Amino acid sequence: MNKICELFGIQYPVIQGGMIWCSGWQLVSAVSNAGGLGLIGAGSMYPDVLREQIRKTKSATDKPFGVNVPLLYPNIDEIMQIIVDEGVGIVFTSAGNPKSWTHFLHENGIKVAHVVSNSKFAVKAEAAGVDAIVAEGFEAGGHNGREESTTMVLIPAVRKVTNKPLIAAGGISSGRAMLAAQILGADGVQIGSRFVASEESSAHENFKQAIISAQEGDTNLVLKKLVPVRLLRNDFAKQIELAEAEGKTSAELAQLLGRGRAKLGMFAGNISEGELEIGQASALIDNILPVKTIFRGIIEEYDMVKDSFKNEPFF
Amino acid sequence: MNKICELFGIQYPVIQGGMIWCSGWQLVSAVSNAGGLGLIGAGSMYPDVLREQIRKTKSATDKPFGVNVPLLYPNIDEIMQIIVDEGVGIVFTSAGNPKSWTHFLHENGIKVAHVVSNSKFAVKAEAAGVDAIVAEGFEAGGHNGREESTTMVLIPAVRKVTNKPLIAAGGISSGRAMLAAQILGADGVQIGSRFVASEESSAHENFKQAIISAQEGDTNLVLKKLVPVRLLRNDFAKQIELAEAEGKTSAELAQLLGRGRAKLGMFAGNISEGELEIGQASALIDNILPVKTIFRGIIEEYDMVKDSFKNEPFF
Numbered sequence: 001m002n003k004i005c006e007l008f009g010i011q012y013p014v015i016q017g018g019m020i021w022c023s024g025w026q027l028v029s030a031v032s033n034a035g036g037l038g039l040i041g042a043g044s045m046y047p048d049v050l051r052e053q054i055r056k057t058k059s060a061t062d063k064p065f066g067v068n069v070p071l072l073y074p075n076i077d078e079i080m081q082i083i084v085d086e087g088v089g090i091v092f093t094s095a096g097n098p099k100s101w102t103h104f105l106h107e108n109g110i111k112v113a114h115v116v117s118n119s120k121f122a123v124k125a126e127a128a129g130v131d132a133i134v135a136e137g138f139e140a141g142g143h144n145g146r147e148e149s150t151t152m153v154l155i156p157a158v159r160k161v162t163n164k165p166l167i168a169a170g171g172i173s174s175g176r177a178m179l180a181a182q183i184l185g186a187d188g189v190q191i192g193s194r195f196v197a198s199e200e201s202s203a204h205e206n207f208k209q210a211i212i213s214a215q216e217g218d219t220n221l222v223l224k225k226l227v228p229v230r231l232l233r234n235d236f237a238k239q240i241e242l243a244e245a246e247g248k249t250s251a252e253l254a255q256l257l258g259r260g261r262a263k264l265g266m267f268a269g270n271i272s273e274g275e276l277e278i279g280q281a282s283a284l285i286d287n288i289l290p291v292k293t294i295f296r297g298i299i300e301e302y303d304m305v306k307d308s309f310k311n312e313p314f315f
Numbered sequence: 316m317n318k319i320c321e322l323f324g325i326q327y328p329v330i331q332g333g334m335i336w337c338s339g340w341q342l343v344s345a346v347s348n349a350g351g352l353g354l355i356g357a358g359s360m361y362p363d364v365l366r367e368q369i370r371k372t373k374s375a376t377d378k379p380f381g382v383n384v385p386l387l388y389p390n391i392d393e394i395m396q397i398i399v400d401e402g403v404g405i406v407f408t409s410a411g412n413p414k415s416w417t418h419f420l421h422e423n424g425i426k427v428a429h430v431v432s433n434s435k436f437a438v439k440a441e442a443a444g445v446d447a448i449v450a451e452g453f454e455a456g457g458h459n460g461r462e463e464s465t466t467m468v469l470i471p472a473v474r475k476v477t478n479k480p481l482i483a484a485g486g487i488s489s490g491r492a493m494l495a496a497q498i499l500g501a502d503g504v505q506i507g508s509r510f511v512a513s514e515e516s517s518a519h520e521n522f523k524q525a526i527i528s529a530q531e532g533d534t535n536l537v538l539k540k541l542v543p544v545r546l547l548r549n550d551f552a553k554q555i556e557l558a559e560a561e562g563k564t565s566a567e568l569a570q571l572l573g574r575g576r577a578k579l580g581m582f583a584g585n586i587s588e589g590e591l592e593i594g595q596a597s598a599l600i601d602n603i604l605p606v607k608t609i610f611r612g613i614i615e616e617y618d619m620v621k622d623s624f625k626n627e628p629f630f
Binding site for chain 1: 433434435452453454460461462463464465466467468469471472475485486487489491492494495496498499500531532535536540559560561562563595596598599620624625
């Protein structure tokens with residue numbers, strides 16, 4: 001049996017990335033009901049909002065689901081306690097040291113996966129005792145590693161140093177890409193952008209429309225002097241690019257960024273001035289669909305390619 | 316039969332990238348003799364040197380081989396005439412408009428492949444009548460596209476717009492990656508970095524040693540204000556990174572770059588001050604081997620993964 005399916009008790013090794021402003025209970029429960037693993041994106045939620053979202057998810061699905069927690073979250077103790085109190089069984093941690101919370105979560109019977117962008121951190125995550133590792137490549141949306149290793153190189157590099165259940169992320173939006181990621185050494189995949197452009201995601205309709213219009217080269221990894229983040233190249237992102245080309249300092253860039261840009265863009269729908277976190281896979285996405293349809297499409301394509309491939313003489 | 320094998324009359328759909336300072340007759344003939352397609356890298360050769368290299372290759376193999384020609388080469392007319400006069404059957408063009416030479420080459424019975432970094436240029440290449448398209452992702456070494464699309468996203472994007480024989484490049488150094496690229500939609504692969512670190516490549520021994528020492532994050536795409544190029548992050552590359560962070564202009568960067576840096580690093584072996592063009596796959600390469608051994612390793616891994624995969628229940 002597939003390691004990821006076994007670990008999380010799910011039907012397909014497909015994780016929906018726990019993305020800020022996009023991953024509320026509707027998306028999460030739809031993905032879990034379709035046989036994958038939905039993740040609530042706690043990074044954009046006040047503690048009370050998270051509690052409410054967990055409860056709503058529980059009432060919308062009896063399948064396993066989880067919460068993604070960026071470890072630099074200010075109210076982290078409160079967040080972790082809510083997760084325990086509400087009986088969530090799975091936590092994906094990112095942006096921080098996996099040592100700090102893995103033990104606590106395990107003591108409370110919670111499975112832990114940790115997101116990394118290089119093989120050194122994968123080794124550290126394994127040493128911290130996590131149950132699974134997510135390796136996220138340069139092409140992924142949102143916050144991203146400084147090494148800029150792409151999924152094609154990162155997955156074999158991480159697979160070389162660990163036998164832990166491995167989830168590939170970055171550039172994956174189809175059954176074909178899912179199969180390629182497994183060939184590269186992953187056990188399962190985490191899919192972000194494709195699920196943002198779903199009917200159930202809490203992304204603003206304007207943001208969804210911008211995603212399906214995006215072409216190759218329409219995202220860029222910016223703010224490398226602060227924390228690298230892949231954004232859709234709207235007016236705001238282009239301002240940042242210009243400031244970077246002029247050699248603005250991290251303090252100047254932080255001021256230009258200001259506060260609340262992600263909410264402004266992704267949730268409130270200000271497409272020109274907001275921060276629109278999305279992956280390169282947006283260039284391959286051209287419709288907004290129900291999660292069930294997206295999910296079926298991925299699995300059907302996966303099976304089709306796998307079957308055709310058994311007979312096809314590649315050379 | 317595989318489209319790339321059929322087109323070029325080779326046994327395996329594996330192309331060795333025609334890399335400046337690394338791809339002389341020894342490497343090219345070794346790859347062609349192993350059943351792939353070797354490409355002479357004309358970009359670093361004076362016309363007379365190219366003629367000599369073609370003749371030496373012909374005397375070292377009776378298998379098909381080709382020449383890679385950057386179309387911005389100053390002596391392009393002379394180069395193309397030499398290729399025709401010497402009876403070379405295959406040309407890979409890059410860095411320029413495929414319209415300019417495809418017709419001339421076809422008239423002389425030469426097969427043409429053109430290198431692109433996005434699907435728009437793939438459409439243009441097809442319209443220009445090329446026989447095959449190489450789509451090269453962000454992780455590739457040397458000169459690179461402005462869109463920064465990675466192989467994982469670029470191959471499906473190009474496959475969507477063309478049915479031409481498609482060769483994937485960027486991040487591919489193993490049989491596993493070759494199979495993944497085919498799953499993504501490619502017919503064959505172009506491999507660069509792995510062949511630079513071969514016994515037969517004309518890269519300086521110091522450069523080869525630097526490649527096998529390289530880890531994730533040790534290459535970076537720099538000089539985006541001029542022409543983006545992926546380099547090993549040596550003293551010179553770090554100077555460039557610093558100058559870029561300070562907002563230096565393209566003129567200032569061009570001055571810092573100066574002339575002859577690629578030869579200095581890759582051919583003369585000045586590892587700190589030269590330009591060392593290499594791909595992210597360098598992080599996965601840890602030995603210098605004869606081409607025959609590299610080639611056998613790739614094909615054996617490819618077959619092994621393909622076979623295991625037929626029976627393995629991924630989920």
